[in-house]
Amino acid sequence: MSFVKLSTSVLAVAAMSATTAVARDQVQVAGSSTVLPYASIVAEAFGENFEFPTPVVESGGSSAGLKRFCEGVGENTVDIANASRQIRDREVAACAENGVTDIIEVRIGYDGIVFASQQDGPAFNEFEPSDWYTALAAEIPVDGAIVANPNATWADVNADLPDVDIAAFIPGTKHGTREVFEEKVLLQGCEDTGAMQAMMDMGLDEDAAESACMAVRTDGKSVDIDGDYTETLARIDSNTNGIGVFGLAFYENNTDKLKVATMGGVEPSTETISTGEYPVSRPLFFYVKKAHIGVIPGLKEFAEFFVADEIAGPDGPLAEYGLVADPKLEETQTAVSDETVLGGNS
Amino acid sequence: MTDATSSPMPAITPVSGKGSLMAQDARTRKRNAAEARFKAYGMIAIGIGMLMLLILVFNIITRGVGAFQQTFVTLEVELLEEKLDKNGNRDPADLAKVSTFGYAPLLRDAFEAKVAELGVETDLDGKDMADILSAGARAQMRDFVLANPDQIGNTVSFEFLASGRVDGYLKDRVSRDSIANDKNISVEQLDLVDQLIDGGTVEKRFNLAFITGADSSDARPESAGMGVSMLGSLFMMLVVLVLSLPIGVAASIYLEEFAPKNWITDIIEVNISNLAAVPSIVFGILGLAVFINYMHLPTSAPLVGGLVLTLMTLPTIIISTRASLKAVPPSIRDAALGVGASKMQSVFHHVLPLAAPGILTGTIIGLAQALGETAPLLLIGMVGFIASNAPDSIASGLLDPNSAMPAQIYEWARRSDPAFYERAWGGIIILLMFLITMNTIAVILRRRFERRW
Numbered sequence: 029m030s031f032v033k034l035s036t037s038v039l040a041v042a043a044m045s046a047t048t049a050v051a052r053d054q055v056q057v058a059g060s061s062t063v064l065p066y067a068s069i070v071a072e073a074f075g076e077n078f079e080f081p082t083p084v085v086e087s088g089g090s091s092a093g094l095k096r097f098c099e100g101v102g103e104n105t106v107d108i109a110n111a112s113r114q115i116r117d118r119e120v121a122a123c124a125e126n127g128v129t130d131i132i133e134v135r136i137g138y139d140g141i142v143f144a145s146q147q148d149g150p151a152f153n154e155f156e157p158s159d160w161y162t163a164l165a166a167e168i169p170v171d172g173a174i175v176a177n178p179n180a181t182w183a184d185v186n187a188d189l190p191d192v193d194i195a196a197f198i199p200g201t202k203h204g205t206r207e208v209f210e211e212k213v214l215l216q217g218c219e220d221t222g223a224m225q226a227m228m229d230m231g232l233d234e235d236a237a238e239s240a241c242m243a244v245r246t247d248g249k250s251v252d253i254d255g256d257y258t259e260t261l262a263r264i265d266s267n268t269n270g271i272g273v274f275g276l277a278f279y280e281n282n283t284d285k286l287k288v289a290t291m292g293g294v295e296p297s298t299e300t301i302s303t304g305e306y307p308v309s310r311p312l313f314f315y316v317k318k319a320h321i322g323v324i325p326g327l328k329e330f331a332e333f334f335v336a337d338e339i340a341g342p343d344g345p346l347a348e349y350g351l352v353a354d355p356k357l358e359e360t361q362t363a364v365s366d367e368t369v370l371g372g373n374s
Numbered sequence: 375m376t377d378a379t380s381s382p383m384p385a386i387t388p389v390s391g392k393g394s395l396m397a398q399d400a401r402t403r404k405r406n407a408a409e410a411r412f413k414a415y416g417m418i419a420i421g422i423g424m425l426m427l428l429i430l431v432f433n434i435i436t437r438g439v440g441a442f443q444q445t446f447v448t449l450e451v452e453l454l455e456e457k458l459d460k461n462g463n464r465d466p467a468d469l470a471k472v473s474t475f476g477y478a479p480l481l482r483d484a485f486e487a488k489v490a491e492l493g494v495e496t497d498l499d500g501k502d503m504a505d506i507l508s509a510g511a512r513a514q515m516r517d518f519v520l521a522n523p524d525q526i527g528n529t530v531s532f533e534f535l536a537s538g539r540v541d542g543y544l545k546d547r548v549s550r551d552s553i554a555n556d557k558n559i560s561v562e563q564l565d566l567v568d569q570l571i572d573g574g575t576v577e578k579r580f581n582l583a584f585i586t587g588a589d590s591s592d593a594r595p596e597s598a599g600m601g602v603s604m605l606g607s608l609f610m611m612l613v614v615l616v617l618s619l620p621i622g623v624a625a626s627i628y629l630e631e632f633a634p635k636n637w638i639t640d641i642i643e644v645n646i647s648n649l650a651a652v653p654s655i656v657f658g659i660l661g662l663a664v665f666i667n668y669m670h671l672p673t674s675a676p677l678v679g680g681l682v683l684t685l686m687t688l689p690t691i692i693i694s695t696r697a698s699l700k701a702v703p704p705s706i707r708d709a710a711l712g713v714g715a716s717k718m719q720s721v722f723h724h725v726l727p728l729a730a731p732g733i734l735t736g737t738i739i740g741l742a743q744a745l746g747e748t749a750p751l752l753l754i755g756m757v758g759f760i761a762s763n764a765p766d767s768i769a770s771g772l773l774d775p776n777s778a779m780p781a782q783i784y785e786w787a788r789r790s791d792p793a794f795y796e797r798a799w800g801g802i803i804i805l806l807m808f809l810i811t812m813n814t815i816a817v818i819l820r821r822r823f824e825r826r827w
Binding site: 056086104258 | 473509517552556591592593672673757758762787791792
């Protein structure tokens, strides 16, 4: 009998506490695993310096984070979504449908995407976007006909590159990094080599040619990594000829195992990325639900703290970890303190 | 028996005519050889199993044991009043206004003073020297000052954690060659560390904070600990125990002792067995859909984790409880009923106490399984930078976001700094300790109290 009593009382306690849970006192953040390290650094410093509890940062990817962000307004939904890409119109519409209308967009800085291989591996030192396009494209135009990519080694692609089999480990399609890789490397390379023009001359329209440029071969020379950079690193570790796509911050934490290649003749570093010389970089964002400001304690303070000079500035802990500081940080700070929402204040 | 004796005994005929018991013939040799081979296969199989276990344990221990040690730097810091309390009135609000960044100059001065005192020669400036320390050092000082405002103006001796890279240097993970391209630490800093070790300022020793502490951000692996996620696991296990034990035991007593045997109970029985084989990630998705999206329980809460794991543990408990109820001989029930006990009295006074050790063993093994489960927790938001605040009450333990031990290990294993990798292995050691303890308790209970008929 005591079992029954015990379990009913527990259920009662659970139900009661579920109703008290409405008074949430910490900021909840979800989204991109690229932004996660930065958000966690800020959350930790925020917890140390303010009376508010340390915000909670969940990972799961930009799209998953924005989806949860758009689920609605209320204490059961996240306050901030991290994203390694800008929010899409479709997502803004989905948000609006669920009543999430006033969204504050905050750009925290830039992230470089680097191409690195094993420290003792072949001399992958210099790449051009065209090398990657020619090596990874599913089909390339040759003499007026589109053929399956015949290149088997990097030397086939570019005689200056080592004569080893192509083994590329690129981010899977669920990563925001993949989009940047496709646009800034594959598409760029496609245009540089004239393949795009050749395909359009063959009668493809521009959209079809672009998607043909960004289609990656599926014969095993290029492997999609759906996990984290640690998985890419493990693949590179076990494959001397492997070359992988990493975030700058990840590379900087693993310089003992990886060596980085230049892209377009520029070495990736926070300096070359902030000046825009290094071609493959993308802005990082977080999105704040304006309706939660004033409801969730510490939300606005956290957003302001995130973009403060001492945190996101060029000498702050985020830059130390590998974030490229935004030269227009001041504008962002004003936007956050004024609570400027997407599409202007209405 | 009578049939057997009635048949005529077969006549004994010599197999080959010249056979002797001492000399084996070809067929006997063949049979014996087959048996010997089979025994050898069995031993090889056990050998492979043992070898795998040894490799696993050896790997875990060699990689993880480093996480229990940490490099500390002892430093005397002068808490300058002009930096910390410009007004000089020790007003807590004024003191709190000085952020952790305001404490950086004090550390620089302290390092410069230490270097001068030890007579160490270095080209580094104070800021580079202070980079040897964990970024958490400033917060440690700030917390101290806020708690002891009367110490402002005095010189206080602190024990700071060294940065992850310096700690790696003392643990041979980082060497002068490996940092050639590393912008977070320089060879000069390592030279300074060498000299500080000689001076007794830097030393590596046991670090309790790894077991008791909270998770930390990616920038300071040196201060990450398992403590808060351990509490998260504890609260989840409480929920699992409190829900699955009564429900599981009640269900199995009814099914075993009271329920009529018909096709409905057969279907229920088959489904319970099937449920035990359902992959745990399925329960995770179910938990996300039902508990979080429909019932609006908070995400990342140990309560939700516990509910999901309860679903997973229930079939295990029901199956083991039914097995131990079945093992109680019917004569016990018959005797109880025979002296006039009701069905319920016979079950609760006689059968259940005899089955209790088996039920407890099953429950503990079910809990151990749930403790190590990661997959469902990924879906209900327990991965990320979550385990940062220790719960201060039972309600907050159940409802505030928290992680769990296996989820924390998963999270550490995917962070970019290799120092977290070591901590992931250290976390595995702690988790295994828990599992071994729980399984040992189960074995002891079974040995001690189980009765055989």
